[in-house]
Amino acid sequence: MPRPSRESYGDQKPPYSYISLTAMAIWSSPERMLPLSEIYRFIMDRFPYYRRNTQRWQNSLRHNLSFNDCFVKVPRRPDRPGKGAYWTLHPQAFDMFENGSLLRRRKRFKLQKGEKDNLNAELAALASFNRAFLARQANTAPPTAMGSASLYTPPMCTQMSPEPAELPDVSPVTVLPQRPRRAFTIDALLEPEPPRLSPSPPQPMLGMQVLSPLPRLELPIPSPYMLAAHRYQAELLQAAAHALRPCYFPPQPLPVA
DNA sequence: CGGTGTTTACCGATAG
DNA sequence: CTATCGGTAAACACCG
Numbered sequence: 001m002p003r004p005s006r007e008s009y010g011d012q013k014p015p016y017s018y019i020s021l022t023a024m025a026i027w028s029s030p031e032r033m034l035p036l037s038e039i040y041r042f043i044m045d046r047f048p049y050y051r052r053n054t055q056r057w058q059n060s061l062r063h064n065l066s067f068n069d070c071f072v073k074v075p076r077r078p079d080r081p082g083k084g085a086y087w088t089l090h091p092q093a094f095d096m097f098e099n100g101s102l103l104r105r106r107k108r109f110k111l112q113k114g115e116k117d118n119l120n121a122e123l124a125a126l127a128s129f130n131r132a133f134l135a136r137q138a139n140t141a142p143p144t145a146m147g148s149a150s151l152y153t154p155p156m157c158t159q160m161s162p163e164p165a166e167l168p169d170v171s172p173v174t175v176l177p178q179r180p181r182r183a184f185t186i187d188a189l190l191e192p193e194p195p196r197l198s199p200s201p202p203q204p205m206l207g208m209q210v211l212s213p214l215p216r217l218e219l220p221i222p223s224p225y226m227l228a229a230h231r232y233q234a235e236l237l238q239a240a241a242h243a244l245r246p247c248y249f250p251p252q253p254l255p256v257a
Numbered sequence: 258c259g260g261t262g263t264t265t266a267c268c269g270a271t272a273g
Numbered sequence: 274c275t276a277t278c279g280g281t282a283a284a285c286a287c288c289g
Contacts, residue, residue, distance in 0.1 A: 073262080
């Protein structure tokens with residue numbers, strides 16, 4: 001109906017906070033997570049206002065990423081080398097905004113200390129997992145034939161044992177008290193859970209035409225890491241699908257005035 | 258080195 | 274009024 005053609009606001013400053021802009025960028029990505037540079041790009045692509053004074057607003061944006069609990073830094077997957085980590089939204093932060101409008105925030109999303117420690121421990125474990133994965137890979141696959149030959153060869157699974165032989169120390173996670181753990185535990189993500197690869201296809205992400213379907217990673221043999229990583233992303237997607245309402249994207253004019 | 262990430266401090270606006 | 278929130282500056286550590 002009153003469907004705004006294209007958000008851009010010309011050279012005027014858009015009415016969104018950095019948190020909103022960042023959330024927007026993250027939501028618009030297929031995997032609901034982006035590296036910092038992509039967040040920049042998203043914002044600059046859509047809002048000409050932010051094509052200038054980049055030093056200033058990018059510093060502010062970085063400050064927001066670190067400062068606000070609603071943003072979670074996800075370690076890079078070993079098969080996607082590059083600078084910096086990926087940023088995503090905490091699953092419980094998807095409903096952070098009033099009635100789906102990005103213009104007004106309901107309240108600051110703040111994790112309790114316990115939750116925060118928990119999450120940090122799990123992310124640390126994931127990072128540690130990555131390191132161990134790379135280390136093992138370096139051992140099993142000599143550094144020789146690597147690189148130039150193949151444009152994109154997922155570096156993995158040359159020798160696959162059904163279960164990871166030696167896993168990094170994830171004690172900070174496994175030592176956690178067994179309170180009702182939901183979703184975001186490395187344990188859960190790594191559990192060998194039966195191959196329900198897509199019994200219930202991901203919800204179609206109602207109303208968000210900006211979104212494209214999840215890219216399928218075509219890996220011959222899923223490594224334990226891949227399974228874990230996909231599981232992890234599936235958790236995020238599920239949280240997003242559950243919390244997102246169709247009205248998120250078209251920026252709504254401020255209700256009344 | 259430059260991009261990334263963390264942290265502290267300060268300010269103004271505004272919500273309660 | 275105080276608390277909270279958003280924006281900005283800035284110092285600094287980390288890392289590819």
